[in-house]
Structure formats: structure tokens, C-alpha cells
Amino acid sequence: MRMLLVIILLGMPLVGQEKKAAPEYMGSAVCQGCHEELFQSFTKSPHYRVETDSKHGFAEKSCESCHGPGSAHAESATPSDIRNPLRLSAPQSNRVCLGCHLNQPSRVGAIRGGHARNQVACTSCHSVHKPKPKDYVTNCGTCHVATLAQFQRPYRHKLQEGGIGCVDCHNPHGRLLTNALRDVSSNEPGCLRCHGDKRGPFAFEHAPMRMEGCSACHESHGSSNPRMLTRPQVAQQCLECHSNLGTNSRTLGGIPPAFHDLANPRIRSCTGCHVKIHGSHVNRTLLR
Amino acid sequence: MTPALLALLMAGVLYAQDKPAQEPAKEAPKEAAAEAAKEAPKEEAKPEAAADAAAVERMFEIDLEVGTRWQQNVLGNRDTYRSVVNLGEGVRIMNWDARFHKDEWVATSRGAGWGGDPSEWLNFQFERRKYFRFNADHRNTAYFNALPSFANPLLDRGIYANQRAFDTNRRLTDLQVDFLPGGKFIPFFGYMRDRGFGRGTSLFVADSNEYPVLTNLNDRTNLYRGGLRVEMKRFHATLEQGGIQFNDDQNLVNAGAIAGNRPNPILGQSLFLNNLLQAYAVDGSSIYTKALMTAQPVGWLDVSGGLQYSRPRNDVVYSQQNDGRFVDLDSLLFFNTQSVRLLSAASQPHTTGNLGLELRPFSSFRVMSSFVTDRLKNEPTLGGSPLAERLEWNYNQHQTEAVFEPVTRLTLRGGYRYVWGDGLSRSGQLSPTPAERTELKRHVGLAGAGFRVTDKASLNADVEIARSDRVMFRTSLTDYERVRMRGRYQLLTHLRLYGTVQILNNTNPPVFNRFEFRSHQTALGLQWMPGGGNTVQMTGEYSRAAVKSEMDYLIPQVLQSTLSHYRENTHTLTGMVQWRMAVGWTWQPTLSAGGSMYLTSGTRPTDYYQPMVRLNTPVYSHLDLFAEYRWYGLSQQIYRFEGFRTHQGAVGIRIH
Numbered sequence: 001m002r003m004l005l006v007i008i009l010l011g012m013p014l015v016g017q018e019k020k021a022a023p024e025y026m027g028s029a030v031c032q033g034c035h036e037e038l039f040q041s042f043t044k045s046p047h048y049r050v051e052t053d054s055k056h057g058f059a060e061k062s063c064e065s066c067h068g069p070g071s072a073h074a075e076s077a078t079p080s081d082i083r084n085p086l087r088l089s090a091p092q093s094n095r096v097c098l099g100c101h102l103n104q105p106s107r108v109g110a111i112r113g114g115h116a117r118n119q120v121a122c123t124s125c126h127s128v129h130k131p132k133p134k135d136y137v138t139n140c141g142t143c144h145v146a147t148l149a150q151f152q153r154p155y156r157h158k159l160q161e162g163g164i165g166c167v168d169c170h171n172p173h174g175r176l177l178t179n180a181l182r183d184v185s186s187n188e189p190g191c192l193r194c195h196g197d198k199r200g201p202f203a204f205e206h207a208p209m210r211m212e213g214c215s216a217c218h219e220s221h222g223s224s225n226p227r228m229l230t231r232p233q234v235a236q237q238c239l240e241c242h243s244n245l246g247t248n249s250r251t252l253g254g255i256p257p258a259f260h261d262l263a264n265p266r267i268r269s270c271t272g273c274h275v276k277i278h279g280s281h282v283n284r285t286l287l288r
Numbered sequence: 289m290t291p292a293l294l295a296l297l298m299a300g301v302l303y304a305q306d307k308p309a310q311e312p313a314k315e316a317p318k319e320a321a322a323e324a325a326k327e328a329p330k331e332e333a334k335p336e337a338a339a340d341a342a343a344v345e346r347m348f349e350i351d352l353e354v355g356t357r358w359q360q361n362v363l364g365n366r367d368t369y370r371s372v373v374n375l376g377e378g379v380r381i382m383n384w385d386a387r388f389h390k391d392e393w394v395a396t397s398r399g400a401g402w403g404g405d406p407s408e409w410l411n412f413q414f415e416r417r418k419y420f421r422f423n424a425d426h427r428n429t430a431y432f433n434a435l436p437s438f439a440n441p442l443l444d445r446g447i448y449a450n451q452r453a454f455d456t457n458r459r460l461t462d463l464q465v466d467f468l469p470g471g472k473f474i475p476f477f478g479y480m481r482d483r484g485f486g487r488g489t490s491l492f493v494a495d496s497n498e499y500p501v502l503t504n505l506n507d508r509t510n511l512y513r514g515g516l517r518v519e520m521k522r523f524h525a526t527l528e529q530g531g532i533q534f535n536d537d538q539n540l541v542n543a544g545a546i547a548g549n550r551p552n553p554i555l556g557q558s559l560f561l562n563n564l565l566q567a568y569a570v571d572g573s574s575i576y577t578k579a580l581m582t583a584q585p586v587g588w589l590d591v592s593g594g595l596q597y598s599r600p601r602n603d604v605v606y607s608q609q610n611d612g613r614f615v616d617l618d619s620l621l622f623f624n625t626q627s628v629r630l631l632s633a634a635s636q637p638h639t640t641g642n643l644g645l646e647l648r649p650f651s652s653f654r655v656m657s658s659f660v661t662d663r664l665k666n667e668p669t670l671g672g673s674p675l676a677e678r679l680e681w682n683y684n685q686h687q688t689e690a691v692f693e694p695v696t697r698l699t700l701r702g703g704y705r706y707v708w709g710d711g712l713s714r715s716g717q718l719s720p721t722p723a724e725r726t727e728l729k730r731h732v733g734l735a736g737a738g739f740r741v742t743d744k745a746s747l748n749a750d751v752e753i754a755r756s757d758r759v760m761f762r763t764s765l766t767d768y769e770r771v772r773m774r775g776r777y778q779l780l781t782h783l784r785l786y787g788t789v790q791i792l793n794n795t796n797p798p799v800f801n802r803f804e805f806r807s808h809q810t811a812l813g814l815q816w817m818p819g820g821g822n823t824v825q826m827t828g829e830y831s832r833a834a835v836k837s838e839m840d841y842l843i844p845q846v847l848q849s850t851l852s853h854y855r856e857n858t859h860t861l862t863g864m865v866q867w868r869m870a871v872g873w874t875w876q877p878t879l880s881a882g883g884s885m886y887l888t889s890g891t892r893p894t895d896y897y898q899p900m901v902r903l904n905t906p907v908y909s910h911l912d913l914f915a916e917y918r919w920y921g922l923s924q925q926i927y928r929f930e931g932f933r934t935h936q937g938a939v940g941i942r943i944h
Binding site for chain 1: 383387389401405406407409417418427429435437441443444451470471480482491493498507509513519520521522524528530532538550570577578590597600601602606608630632633634638639640654664666668669689691693711717724725726738740743748750759761763764776788800801809810811813829831833839840841842852854856858860884885888891892894896898
């Protein structure tokens, strides 16, 4: 009996406490009152269409479409009273964005992409309020620092000059194949978008081109070797595959194509004769 | 083209200078005042709000840099300079970024390098919201490559000439228009044209000799595509149909006797090439179909998938007419003229499919699973007869991963990937069979963790451990461990540190060929903007990378085993400091200095420096003058003849 009384007495304050009202939507004009500069920038961003478009159900309350109902924050002006996707965990933050963006073509594969698996939030790369996208070189480079450093090598793709961008080759939203590589047209390797002369198909294919891709021989970001090759000498590049040691492994190209005299510098320049190294239309040994 | 573009942009700038003063005066105040009156009547009146809004609501904005560049004569190897840097002298539109915005209409344009730089690019987007969105990309890329150390058979004789050199251009145009963007049904159409053309030096290969000759390159690709996107609340589908038309008309020509690379006569007879016309006429096409979908049938399940099919094919006419002195090594017969005409064709049906899902049974737990398959088969003919030496490739990958968040700031994940496939390719001339078969079987364990230590610091780790029963090539990674870690820390309000570590170790088991591969990359970066970066901004990155590769191989002529060593120890330093000098209230020149330094030792020691300094001085509210100095220097210990160094200066105006 005494215990029951204690529980009732302790419970009284809770019953007497007024239930905190759920925050309500206030509309973007209220947000603009304090965040004028931010709002003006936002009006030029693609997201501003949410303000005028009824499709998403947030007409005239576009700010709250991401930040949630803002009445509590409007009264207290306290940052903790409103949702800030930048401070949420990546999955929670992404849920906010994917509320609208999930079923769009750029999201295909995103749920299995490297960024999604590694908890990289949409807001890590995208400035939601700003009209212009971030500069993707510095944007990607703040995480992929070592990769960006590879573009300082002498033989490289012209990233800094704007000749090519990270997203020309990679789909940051995800791709199922290695390194989120893009494809061109349907399922051709993305490299062929610019290097169309290597497209083929060739009557005599060089197998690594199709099976392992260009990176079997080339450092795609940058290299200190000419032609962005992984080895400084052509002979070393070729013979590491074309050698018949360890044939138990049943690898392709292991049996040497011929008895070449490697003491002769002419022969060491493999591509001096095998000029169609990416594939030939007419010659089995890629000579023409 | 370039002067016209320049004139257009300059006119645009003048328009931009006038408009901001006029347009907001007659439009924005009206709108802003109405908004202010209608939406926030309870708040205090804001007469200045309308003016502020008007100032920001500029219809047309532009940031344009035009200047002229000059450079000191390149000291050292000019061909290497052109292969690596290739920036020239003259007037350039260094870069621009323009935006027009009025009501539902938005147009943006960005670009750089116009006027002769090796990488000229332009992007233009034009949109009327809800009605259409047009995007155009255009790039002109000059590709020059002439490096005497590359595959040069005459290097031992002191002849520094690249026999596989190119001076070509590539022009890429990519257009796409979407109708009814933001709606549920979005038809779209696209066109891409890719053209490469230019000249170079290539080799005409005859029995026992090869001759460096002039080559003319000309390839063209036209891609047409169209389709429909359906975007519903819980479902999306994209259907796309496209076609490619492809031509390649490379030819090699020569007039006048040349001796070729073979220094010695055969049976007392010297071989030489007199006249040559070798031509390829490649006529190719492809159709493709692409179907993609994503769906969220219930709140705890995401599904996505795609099916892509293409069938590229081509017909080739190869012709060769040459005269000189040649030998047929099989019969040891000498001959003076040769005429060859070959017809070939190839078709390569290629199917790619994928299916994936993400299950979220609990808010802190999810499972991701995916399956990918990629299959192609080459069907070649030569002279109308099918070839047995075809290529086939089947690749499959299945991956399942579970992600668990035990606490808000910690994410753990683990999973398994199985990769398998098989392939068929023609074998070498000494092989007893015309084709070789290979298989791929790889088991990969996956693990990872993400830890947000505080709002200011986070750490991410990713581990892969693979074991393979079969691989496709001797150079394929077999038993490897890969570790990647990334972290960032907001040390002070305006000081941010970030870094990465990547390690990859591969060791082949004894049944495979010996292949030891070790690589690691460590990189650290900082961004420092004291006081919000109003006076000083600084960014810097340092990267250290090392590669060690050892693989055994067989020297063909003596059939002796030896080791292929490759070493690379690299230090890369990049940085930029920007200092806005507070000389007066209105005149604040900005000095920027930085650049990059790349030093590597090992198999091919190389030093490459790219420092720069730039001064930007405002002379009017929207007009700056700039002056820039850059230095490029490349040196390679083993190939000293390929080094170069040069100074470059540039001056110009920036309008913003």
C-alpha cells in the first residue's frame, strides 16, 4: 500500500505535465524572415521548384520539405529544434533526399554503390541551397585525396584543365561494376565515349580489352609512364602476361606467341610490330 | 568561331552590367514587396528587404576571364612538353560561368580554354521548368603524343624519334533534351557525335622489317537515342532505344625509299619500302536497348534492376599496295610489289543484367543483395568464312552485405561476394589448340565500419579479403587483401583535416605464377580559412604512394625464368594559398600562390613541378585585372632527353 502511494505521488508530476505540442509547418516565408540570404540563394537552386510545384506536396513550404515542420524552431530560434540533414547520420540524411529522389534514373544501383555502402550522405557532395553544383574536382578530392594526387603525374587525363571530369567516367550514385564506372550507350565501357576508335568489335580481339578493361594495362588517372601505362617499358608490360610459367593456373595468353629474340631492341618494342594492340580487323597477331 | 564566341560573351557581359540596375527596380521590388506583405504581415516591415531581394535577384550573372598567355621558348624536349602540357600562346577565353534566370526560364553556360588550348570545353543548359530541359556538352581535345622513350627500337642507336606518335584532335558533342521534366512521364532524346582526326607516325609491318610512315586518322561515331522515363512515387522505369553509326578510315602512306628498322640485310639483300598505301575502311553500327527500374513497393524494401543489350557489328575492307624490296620468310622468296585486299566482319552481341534489393527489417539494420551478369560473344568472319578464333566472355557477380547501426554514430557492415565466369580466346601461334579457355572463381569477404566520433570527426574503413580458385590472366589479382580508410576532422572552426590510407596486397598461391603485388597510398589534406577565409584561405594535400610488383616470366629466346620488378615511390604535394590584401576599403587585390610537386623514384624516376602565382586586382566593381605566372618542369633520370622546362605568363581581365 505504501509502495502504491509512492508510485502515485511520483507519477503525479508526469500526469500534470502538459504534452508538448507537435511542431507544425509554418511556410517558407517565415523561414525567409531570418534566413534571407540563404533563401535568396535557394530561389535559384533547382530545389526551389518544390515551392511552386504541387507534385511533392510541399508548395510554399519547400524549406520544411527537408527540414521538417519548423514552428518550434521559429519560436525558439534554437538550431536543435529543427531537423538539419547535415547533422543526421548518413542513412537518416539520405532518407530525406530519397523521399523525392529515390525513383529517378540516376539512383539506379545507388543502394549498392560504394558511396551508399560507406555511409556517404547525399549532403556530403551536394549543396542543397546553392544554385550551382560544387566543383566536382575539389568535391571528390576531399575524400579521394590520393586519387586526386594521381592527376599531378605527367601522363594523365586532363582533369585540372576541365578536359574531363570525375563524373565523365564514374557514376557517384552507384554502379554495380568495379569503381562505379560509367558505361556509354548501353553497356559499352565508358572509355569508348572518347576513345571511339578502340570500339571494335574486332575480328581478332585482344582479350584483356573486353575481360579486364583498359585498366589491365593503363593507369586511368595518371602515371609516370608514357601512354599512362602501368609499366615503363612495353616489353615488360606485355611479357608479364605473355609468358608460359605457371600454366597450371589456366590463364589466357600464357603460352608465348612466338620465340622472340628479346636481346634485340627492335623486338623489345612489341608495339613496333603489333601495332593494332587493341584489336585487329584483319590480322591474327595484331600486326595490321 | 572563337572571335564570334568572344564577341557574344563580351556583349553578354555588357548586358549583365546594365541589367541588374534596371530589372530589379521594375520587377523584384514589386514581387518582394507583395511577398512580404502577403506572407509575413505579422513581422516587422522590411523596406530594405525588397531592395536586398532585388539586388540578389539578378536575372543575368556572369563570371568571365579573358586573357593572353605567352611563354618562354621551351628548354629541353618540346615534343615532351606538347605531350604533357601543350599550352600555347595567344588570346584565350580562360573560363566563364554564366547564368540567366527569369520566372520559369533558366539558362546556364560554362566553359574554358577557348582560343586554342588543348582542352576546350563548353556546357550549355536551357530549361523552361515543367516543359523542357536541354543540355549540350562540347569538347575539343588536342592529343599530341611523341615521346622518344616509348617503344623506340632505335634508342640504342641514339635516335630519339617516336615511331608511334600522334598529333590529333577529338571533338565530342553530346546533346540531350527532356520534355516535361519533373512530371510522371518524361520523353527524352539524345544525340552524340565523336570525331577523331589528325596525323601521326605509325609502322607498316612487313616480314622481317617495319617502316615508320605517315598515318592519317579519321574516325566518326554518331549515336542517336530516345526513350521514356516514368517516375512515380514508388516506381521508376526508363526505357531507351539507341543506335550507333561508326566509321574509321585510317590509312598509312609513304612515297620515297626508306630502309626501315632492320639494320642488316637478309641473304645479302637490303630490304626497303618505296611506295605504300595501306587503308582501312571500317563501317560499323550498333543497336542497343536499355531498360532500368527502381521500386519501393513497401517502406522497408527497395528493388532496382536493369537489362542492357547491344549488338555492335562492322564490315571492314582492308587494302594494301606497296612496292620496294620485301621477303617472305616462310619461302625465303624476295619480291618487289605486293597487293592485298581483305574483307572482314565482326558482330558482338552483348547482354548485361542486374538485379538488387535492399531490405530494412529494422531501422538500424539493412541487408543489401545484388546480382550482375555480363555476357558477350564475338562472331568474326574473314573473307566471308567464320573464324574459329572467337572471343567469349561470361561474368557473374553476387554480393550480399548486412549493415548494422548498433548506436547512432557507429555503422558496421559485413558481407560476401562471389565472382565467377568463363572465357574463350584465341591462343598463341605455338599453342596446340586454336583457342584457350579460362575460368574465374573468386570469393571475397567484405567488412567495413563507419564511425562519427563527433559531429566534427568521422572515420570510415573498408576491408576486402579475396581468395581465387581461378583467374583469367597472369596479372590478375588472385589472393588479395584490400584496406581503405578515410577520415576527416574539423579541428577548429575554420581548419579541417582529412586523409586516406589505401593498402592492397596480393600474393599468388604456388599453383599460380609467382606474383607479389604491394601498394599503399597515404594522403593528408587540410583546408584552413581563418576568420571565415575573408583574408587568407589555404588548402594543401600531401600524398605518399608506393608500388612494389614482382612477377616471374620467361625470356622467350632462351626459355629462362626471370623476375619482372616494378617499383614506384611517390611523393605528391599540392597546395594553394590565397591572400586578400586589405589595402583599402574598396581596393582589395588577391594574391594566390601554389601548385604541385610530384617526385617519384624507382623504375622510372621522375620529377615534375607545376608552381604558379596569380595576382587579381579589382579596378571597378565588376572588373578585375589579373596576372599569372606558371612554371612547368619535367625531368627523368633515365630519360634525360625527355625533360623540359618553361615559363608562362598570362594577363587578362575578369568580369563578374
